[in-house]
Amino acid sequence: MLRQFKPAIYIFIVLTLGAGVIYPAIGYVIGQTIFKNQANGSIAYMNKTPVGSYLLGQSFSGNIWFQPRPSAVGYEGNASGASNLALTNPKLIQNIEQLANDYRRQNGLPKTTSVPADAVTASGSGLDADISVANAELQAPRVAKARSISLARVQSMIDRATSTSPSFIFGTKVVNVVTLNLELKEMKLQ
Amino acid sequence: MNVFGGWGFLALIALLVVTAPFLGRYIARVFSDEALAKDTRLNRIEGRMLKTIGVDPKVEQSWKAYAASVVAFSAVSVVFLYATERLQGHLPLNPTHVGAVSPALAINTAVSFVTNTNWQNYAGESTMTMLTQTIGLSVQNFVSGAVGLSVAIALVRGLLRNRSNTIGNFWVDLVRSTTRILLPLSLIFAIILIAQGAVENLTYVKCITTIADGKQCIPGGLVATQEAIKELGTNGGGYFNANSIHPFENPTALTNFAEIYALLVIPFSLPFAFGRLTKRTRDGITIFTTMMVIWIASSLLLLHFEVGTNQLNLVKSSNISSVATAKVLPEGQDLRISATSCAVFASSTTSTSTGAVNCALDSIEPAAGGVALFNMMLGEVSPGGVGSGLYGILIFAILSVFIAGLMVGRTPEYLGKKIQSAEMKLVVIYLLLSPAAIMIFAAIAVILKTAKGAVGNPGSQGLSEIIYSYVSTGNNNGSALGGLAANTDFYNVTQALNMAIGRFGLMIPVLAIAGALAKKQTVPASSGTFNTDKPLFAVILGGTIILLVGLTYFPVLSLGPIMSHLQSAL
Structure with a gap:
């Protein structure tokens, strides 16, 4: 069980970067460049x-x-x-x-x-x-x-x-x- | 047809039937043994990344190691999320200076998002900072769905392997579920949402002088990207308190339609992935059909109660006219979202483990709310959550062949695996653990004066609110009859326990079953083998699911929604 914590922590960090930083950043850039009006609340x-x-x-x-x-x-x-x-x-x-x-x-x-x-x-x-x-x-x-x-x-x-x-x-x-x-x-x- | 807004519903069914097989084929390709072994560039990058942290992607795990990995990863997630909520006042991206979330609420929310439940005892716009929403809650929307999908794939491997001690590598499955399935689909969906008016900014709150010279503070945040995975990952936790009724989460009739589709598409594609991976396409189609029939039936039933009754009759002394063709009181509904779609959304969100809502369920016709409750009681297998729907219905399939085997006096088998005492014990744990927890917690809540006082509506509807909250948390759904003021220590803690039991108390037996099945030899089908790829099996499977739930929950259904329905005289 304890052996699993090391990969758990590392993979958690990697996936947080991917799904919590890179993914919303792409959404933000697309929103603020192509759909500026909508992304800012119409x-x-x-x-x-x-x-x-x-x-x-x-x-x-x-x-x-x-x-x-x-x-x-x-x-x-x-x-x-x-x-x-x-x-x-x-x-x-x-x-x-x-x-x-x-x-x-x-x-x-x-x-x-x-x-x-x-x-x-x-x-x-x-x-x-x-x-x-x-x-x-x-x-x-x-x-x-x-x-x-x-x-x-x-x-x-x-x-x-x-x-x-x-x-x-x-x-x-x-x-x-x-x-x-x-x-x-x-x-x-x- | 007019009353049922039939075109929208028919279009939804058609779109699912056409697209789910393709997505299923893609998902099967992501997880097949051949795909894992292939030397593609993506596999090399993934392999190198995993190796640097000490995971060899080529080495598979026993069911125990797989389960330990699931638990360890979920524990890390809970700790991180709890810490983020407690420390958010001191962290960046907090322009409105929101303070720490209280300990009981923080633990409830952390467990809620890690278990794919997304029950919310808070209002997002006033309780959570942008940071907590984005790197905390939104990340769990991805990985909790990915964990469910991994466990489902591990069970499929258990059925597939012959005399094997291993059922795959959790870390590989987790990373692949997230990066190759959930992330790309979410990005596409998020762009559609933004184009339609869902917000995606860092302004958070912008206060303006309104047309009539009043004040209004317009909320913001990275909403669209979170909304996309909220539906696709069958999570359901709204960025805002009003969830998918909020105009910034669900701005138009088109996004409304797309959100219902998004929360159904992965669960409906998984039987096809199952058929492909096991090379038994017709078994997959049989399971898909069973799910589809139950979902369509429950949607029609919900439509019948919500849209087919004359709610205007309730206000006899005042002369009220209907807004559209249906005679619905749109209390708790926004007009751009029709009552028809409210019913279809409600049946879909409770048939999956999503729990998002596009109308306030406490204010819909009580029997319609009862159908939503019943969908969750089925254990969410029609089509269920991402992954959890597939492993849930496979457990029911094992039970069904067992019952059928008893009737003809033969050793039951499923996909060439003999079903014996060890597996059946685990199946019984899977089926009884969560209902037992739900009923015990609900019984305590009804007895305790303070807990009972949290209800928002009198009479049997109040009882429904309490029952609904534990059925919803126990089945990792997250929808609510919103009148219940559940942000108390009692509800926060008992719901958190209930969610954890409903998730891990079920996942671990599933993985144990996967391990036990993997060890067995696959026996060739004989003339006495019960065919699990024929319509007769779909009938037995559907019957087993509905009878089992009916027997477990019927008394409480009759005291809650059925009683309310009779009282309301609709």
Whole structure:
């Protein structure tokens, strides 16, 4: 048994150099030369100032913004995670009902309006940048009114922020809230 | 078909069936005796390197020496990883000034990554430095998979050798698994991930002013390279707390599909490598088919429960509409990752020993979570972890020929090796040791008030969380029902013990079986030999696996997920 420790230590060092230093270094060089934008977090810029990542949701409050999905970590970038509430947990059902009522109130919708499920459930990463198309369209009149712009204009922004790529396989059509709200903000500057 | 998002699932099956035989052939070529003897440049470099540290690659080891090498290497790994976690506060690549990991958590994490479990009682972004992630955890992702693969190859050699005292050289197998299989595949996969948006930088954390003038700190690190081996090595330990739900680990629908494929491809290719090495292609195909059928069945079952039920019914008083075609509440799910892929990912991650998740398993339909639990209870053989899946199913194959032999009253044999009392004793240890440990630890946790208090959901779902945590650690899976707040001394220590028993308590009997089989003479097949390359054997093998697990675990399954399912009225 003891005889095995010498090769164990040496081979451990060699493999650590290979898998822990050389391998990530190659990945780093490829990332920073060929895929610089992606490797650095797909950063969104406004006037050359970084304002977030297209992949990470942010929190937006107020009627002038499209609201992202509920988050268990409050869109803190250096945390991530889900609520882990089970479908059998009464607290989850309570939360959903509360969020549905809030959603209807904020968007001026009648009590009978059906609310898209993504608007009332916390995402898995806590950083979901996407909302459903139905969710965006229900929020559009409120945003248009708060910004005094036409609904058609907001609708065209939603169309531009809707990605078609996830339907490639296994996916659904989604609207990226960061893209959408960034366009709203840029419009204000013009 | 719409409800099941059938195209993605069918494409995945097709891709695996087409590519696994090629990868299997390549893996067989890496480990065959002819390849080891060949005088290629790569072999010369490898040989010279091994010789300088006192290992002669041409000298094979007995099963005892092989096992001692496995244990010594794993011990060195645990010590190094533990030390790195404890000292990380004083080491470089720590821009956010993270302190030392607490002793109990550090030992849990060290054992977890060395045993290919990757159970995580911590959040990566706030607990580990970039150094610990990269030269500590990520390296174990490679070598723990390589150790599993080596042991599987040693068992295949045991079946193959005739009156031999040796089963190969662990150091050669370990180095070859890492450098010729895992590293090249990971590099290719890492590049795909980076191109799609997985991050690979040294910025670590970059704080910015958001669009609505708030603050957000964007995390970074060498994520893509770690993510690649996390799936390919069936490890599953996420760089970030949210694992493969995190947009920087799994940014698009394409990476989501690729990650499911990556965590399945090596385990599914190993039966082909086995068929090639033993020159019994049809035996390999029989094992592959058994694995494939169980995996497809469990995926369909998970899809049925998660996507096929109307979860919106749960919120009767509020009017909630579905997001896509399926009536799923996407609690714990990100929208770019569909509920369909969540189900297929969950069945794949628990059928292998990966344990990565692309949706929060505590929030999926309880019976769907029960299927995930059942997959792990099978001992992860459909297709199982890198290496551990193959040796696991070969142990079940030996048990199956034994049972079949008893039924007709003949001495059972597998691949020309007589299966006798010595091997069967070891097989029984392999099959019972881990379930016994799992049930004992879970029973203690349920009795202890503080341990019981760690559950995050009331009722039978809480029991499921505890059971799941020990089944997951005992089978070296690492997925979790995340509501359980398990970062306590009790869970850290009992889980670490459970992981070590589930890994080495099984590997050592496997190597002993390999040694015992290698010593035997290979007998030619006679008219009374039970054919192990026919569909009938696949049926007996599959039946043995499912019945054995059903009998062991059914009571606890009915108290946990089955009860939750009935309560939820879905």
